[in-house]
Amino acid sequence: MSIGKTTIKNSQGKTIDLGFKPHKFQLHALKNITRFFVLVCHRRWGKTVLAIMKLNDAALKCAKNNPKFGYVAPFRNQAKEIAWGYLKDLASKMPGVKINESELSIHYSHNNAIIRLYGADNPDAIRGAYLDGCVLDEVADMKSSMWEEIIRPMLSDRKGWCLFLGTPKGINLFYKLFLKAKSGVKNWGYGYYPVTKTINDLPQLDEEELADARADMRPEKFAQEFLCDFQASNDNVVIPLSLINKSLEQFITEEDCSIMPKILGVDIATGQSSDYSMACIRQGNLVFPLIKLDGDNMSVANRIASLMNKHHFDAVFIDLGRGEGVISRLNQLNYNVIGIDFGSKPLAPKKYLNKRSEMYDLVASFLHKGGILPKGDAELIEELSTPTYEENEKNQMVIEPKKKIKERLGRSPDRADALALTFAVPVQSRHAQMSQFNHREEYASDEISVL
Secondary structure: OOOOEEEEEEEOOEEEEEOOOOOHHHHHHHHHHHEEEEEEEEEOHHHHHHHHHHHHHHHOOOOOOOOOOEEEEEOOHHHHHHHHHHHHHHHHHHOOEEEEOOEEEEOOOOOOOOOOOOEOOOHHOOOOOOEEEEEEEEEHHHHHHHHHHHHHHHHHHOOOEEEEEOOOOOOOHHHHHHHHHHHHOOEEEEEEEOOHHHHHOOOOOOHHHHHHHHHHHOHHHHHOOOOOOOOOOOOOEEEHHHHHHHHHOOOOOHHHOOOOOOOEEEOOOOOOOOOOEEEEEEOOEOOOOEEEOOOOOOHHHHHHHHHHHHOOOOOOEHHHHHHHHHHHHHHHOOOOOOOOOOOOOOOOOEEEHHHHHHHHHHHHHHHOOOOOOOOOOOHHHHHHHEEEEEOOOOOOEOOOOHHHHHHOOOOOOOOHHHHHHHHOOOOEEEHHHHOOHHHHHHHEEEEOOOO
């Protein structure tokens, strides 16, 4: 896109003003734009206008045969509400452009280019042979599969581009793309514009308006919407990202936890390609790097038996929902394991609706008390920071259904579930049992309490 250009010439050489007056930060983004560009900006920055101008400019200039471009929002009606008015307004100013209201598409007659609006909620409507360019708006509300399985393959044939837009909403697809762009991967770039960077130069947003917004919004929401803070969490997130990050900054050795209970939690795969059996070892305040258990139930059972021989756990908890075969096999081999049903009655029924709600809240309590997660496990961080909760009419904590968590993640939260299982019930270590007569048991019991 020509930097700062707001006009075009028609076939008669007449200048047409497109009405786009980019501010300094839009110009900065356009100057630095790459093939795959992640644009993180606060509300009222003007990201949608910039995206529509980018699409329009690309469609006008594309010399390829039958160019195709797309604008995708989480829902089709949302795409229509956000972008259709801008796109139609541009099209009405240019000669030889046809507007199709029913298909939400713009057709450029001089080169047969098409821009069409889509909703990520209907991926089958997007699938096709190719795209020369695409805008994904509000990416934080889209599944990872929208980019990885649909849009990215469609850009390959003709080496198309993609512009990702949004404001932070914790750990999700948008955050992962932002980290990728920041890492310096070839053809990837990013623009990061919190309100603290732009407030003195945007006429549509002044200090008074910003102060009013801050007063009217929850701190976490303001941090997301205006400060572009990926670490800000909603009030109803079970395990806030800020709490996870605090955990990752701490350090403890295995020796420091050597007399604490050593517990194994195992989440058993459902059999889907994106689902894995995962094992989590926790001893006191230390969570060890998680272990993927590949293969069928027999293979998984053998791996668990091997881990039990090596570590001499004080307790082993296995997901009962999919793990009956694994548990049965281990029992046949005389290994003592306990099946846990995530939907079963919690130890504290006045506080929690079910076992899943209880165990996840205990993970949060564990982190508040200094629990330390393994470094470098981005998937575990994403899975822990995703679930939300509400309180029912009995004031019980109710974590959202696993199905909804899977829809947002694009996979099952196998790692987080494995960690949660280590909090199924309080566990006393063998060291505590052996030291009851020398009064050391107070140093060797699981500190987490559900009562």
